[in-house]
Amino acid sequence: MRTTDLRGRELSRGDLLSLVPRAALGANVAVERVRPLVDDVAARGESALREQALQFDGVEGHALRVPAELVAGSLADCPADVREALTELIARLRLGSAAQVPAERVTEIGAGARITQRWQPVSRVGLYAPGGKAAYPSSVIMNAVSAQVAGVPSLALASPAQQDNGGLPHQAVLWAAALCGIDEVYAIGGAGAIAAFAHGVHEIGLEPVDVVTGPGNVFVAAAKRVVSGKVGIDSEAGTTEILVIADGSADPRFVAADLISQAEHDEAAASVLVTDSEEFAARVLAEVGERAPKTQHADRVRAALEGPQSAVILVSDLETAARVSNAYGPEHLEIQTRDDEGVLAAITDAGAIFVGSYTPVSLGDYLAGSNHVLPTGGTARFAAGLGAHTFLRPQQIIHYDLEALAATEAPLLALARAEGLPAHGEAVSARFEQEGI
Structure with missing residues (x-):
């Protein structure tokens, strides 16, 4: 990981925005690459989807719509411990999501004059689950449960076709769909899936949706930007990122393990440490050097940590660390300091915030009860993560x-x-x- 030393420098917010590490390929560049793919699906439907499946997933001749009986039947092959864990995830997320649904409220403006504020769910949602370097049944659940808690009546799920699963989405994705009660599932990936949700594909019975949600790589995020306005989107949830604010009181083993955990997702994943202790930074880097080669996806982790999107940033104090974090707008922010609450008070921009040494991001990925579909690429400065609120629209009902x-x-x-x-x-x-x- 490279080191950027900001100590002793007077930096404006504009300076910080230009200095924080970012991936070499940004969403603006990706938009130009995916726009033709989206337009092609809008124009040619199934034929375009099949050509894209062959080009990007190496799959052809498969059923784009997965038969409902195969979705339900997939649970027969789900290991008992995995099924139990997925069921627990669903239960915890339902609790966390329920708190995001506001109650109907009536305001009396005067005698005989009232306004009722209600939150109405959208009618139909398209849920995307990635399927490239890993399977994400947890992402299926994060999307589906939030929509269900909001009261959305119609859900469709898309995930890339897998060569080693007969052209079906990954088996674990099907398990999660079955446990959530989703039977409308499509073996479609990438920008094509986002386009199919937005425009509909009559040949396979896919009706257009009102909102498209779910994480993915930078091309999925770019495709969401292209269709935004025709449909609603949750956020541009692209390749994952973590920023850790830590001082000399933190455990370097924990911080190193957390940086590696997010680098495991993708070569373009971002892992950033912001600290006011040069000595602590050195200890973390030593731990990373020790741990990273031993992890299963060591090559992927090394590429992510060596990329331009990852760095160790040295600052003069924790106040500056918070300013750096706010400029970065991280998807995941961890705070591991002597004064966690003091640092937290200075944070304004982050997708999700994990406070304390025993609250790693991986807890939020699975069982914290929070949602792990979060804005990336700096969009946390103006966008929110996925939740039941994503699928709700406030409506004012006026009666005089x-x-x-x-x-x-x-x-x-x-x-x-x-x-x-x-x-x-x-x-x-x-x-x-x-x-x-």
Whole structure:
């Protein structure tokens, strides 16, 4: 991992935004690569999807829509301990997600005048689960449970076809779908899946959705940007990233293990340590050097840690560390310091925050009860992670009786005249003409 020394420098927010490490391939570049793929699916439907499956997944002749009986039947091959763990994940996430659904609220503006605020779920959602370098049944559950808790009535799931599973999505993805009660599953991956959700594919019975959610690589994130506006999206959840704020009180073994855990996802994964202790940074790097070669995906981890998106950043103090983190806007932020709560108070921009030495990001990936589908690439500075709220729209229901409307007539007419829209006022006055008032 390279080291960037910011100690002793007076840096503005703009400076920090330009200095934080980022992947060489950003979403803007990826958009230009995926736009033709999205447009092709919109124009040619199934034919385009099959060509993309052969090009990117090496699969052809498979069923793009997985038969419902195969989804349900996949559980016969699910190991008991994995099924138990997935069931526990579902239960914990339902609890965490339920807290994100606001109750209906009625506000009395005056006598006979009220506004009801309700949160209405969208009608149909497309859920994406990656299937490249690893299987992500946990991502299926994060998407599905959040939508179900919100009350979404129609869910469709897409995940890439696997050569070693007969053109079906990864078996573990099917297990998760079955446990969540999803029977509309498609063996479609990448930008093509996002395009299929947005535009629909009549030949395979895939109706367009209202919202597309789910993590993926930078190309999946870019495809979401392309279709945004035609459909809603959760966030641009691309390749994973972790930023750890730690001082000399932290355990370098824990920090090193956490940096490696996220680097395991992908060669483009970002692992960043921000610390005010040069000595601690050296100890972490030594631990990384010891641990990384021994992990199963050592080559992938090494590529991620050596990439431009990963770094150790030295700062003068923890206040500056928080400023660096806010400029970075990490998907996952860990805080391991003598004053965790003090650092937390200075944090404004992060997808999810893991506080203390015994709250690793991998807990959030699986069983914390939080959602692991989070904004990446700096978008946490303005976007939220996935939750039940992603699938809900606030609606205001306004109800006034005649007397309540009468109380507004004079000021409303004044505003309508001021804006040069007299018919707005006349629409109110007409009610009193009708009533003979």
